[in-house]
Amino acid sequence: MGFPGTWMTESESMLYRVVPKCACSTIGQIMYFSDHGQFFDGDIHDAQSGLHKWAMDDSQEAISRNVKSHRTYAFTCVRNPYTRILSSFFDKICGIQRNGKRYRGNLVPTLIFNYGIEVGGDDGKGEFDQIQSFRRFLLFARDTIRWRRPMDPDIHWSAMSGHVATFIANGGRYDRIFWTEKFNEGMQDVLNHVETPNPVKLAEIPRFNESEGHGPKRAHPVEDYFDDLSMHLVYEIYKRDFELFRYDFENPGNKMPIGEIDLDEVHAKLGD
Template identity: 80%
Template structure:
């Protein structure tokens, strides 16, 4: 299986396991800058040069060799499951993507037909009941993850522990996992461990939110989207994420972690 979703700088200064909806665009651009002294012109996910990626065939033996020998500092980044699934909904389901189309072609028509999800009209900008639509989407997300129907789960709402676990199962080991909610502290801690060709001043790095503006603005606070049933569904889907990455399941309005991530626990529980 190898190391899907894994990126590595060309200088092999650092290895990063991408987790969708967890500041991956900003992190990717920081890694690119740390080698080249400039940012990639465009969405870093589209870059085919300047950064080793598992999705690029020539990069695979280099990444595998590095990770198996644990030659470089390896890290990833996580996010509160409540805000992550909400972000996925507004970006991927309600939003128009960079190509001017809906995400994954027939996905949104399927959601409208089978789950009664409203998405704000053809351009995603019309008013609609965001809370009702999101809760119906949540049923769909649960169905894809639990029963792989009516389709396989999408990377943007499949669990973080699922993404992160592939790295561990196949022989990788993380040196650091940090929270998007404390991004500056976590990313600085990673940079402090590295010797990069180009020094990185984190205070001068912009945020690359490639999904910003794709969909309608969230009209309510996070907790308004989650009633008892929605919380139950979220826990059913993301129990391991809450437990391993120390987020507060009881209070959707609290996006901050409530404990410290135990790397030994992560490796033990995801290495099965």
């Protein structure tokens, strides 16, 4: 199986397990900048050079060697499950993607037909009942994760613990897992542990939010989208994420973690 979703700087200074919707564009650009002294011109997910990626055959040997010898500082980043699934809805379901089309072709028409959701019209900018449509999307997300129908779960709403676990299961070990909600603190700690060809001044790094502007703006506070049933569905899908990464299930309005991540616990529970 190897190490899917793993990126590494060409200088082998740091190694990152991508978790979708968790600041991955910004982290990738920081890694690219640390090697090359400039940012990648475009979405870092499209970069075919300048960064080792498991998806590129030529990178796999270098990544495997470094993961297995634990020679390179390895980290990942996680996010509150409530805000992550909301972000996935507005970006991937309601939004028009970089190619000018809907995400995954017939996915949105299927959701409209089978689950009765609305997405703001053809351009994603029309008025619609965001709360009702999001809750119906949540049923769909649960169906894909629980029963793998009407399709396999998408990487943007499958559990973070699942992404994090593949790295551990194949012999990797994380040196640091930090929260997007405390991004500067966490990313700075990573940078403090590595030597890079070019210095990175985190305060001067822009945020590369590649999904921004794809879909409609969220019209309500986070907690308004989650009634009792929605919270139950979220817990069913993301129970392990809440527990391992110390997020507050009881209060959807609190996006901040409520405890420290225990790396030994993460490795023990996700390494089974």
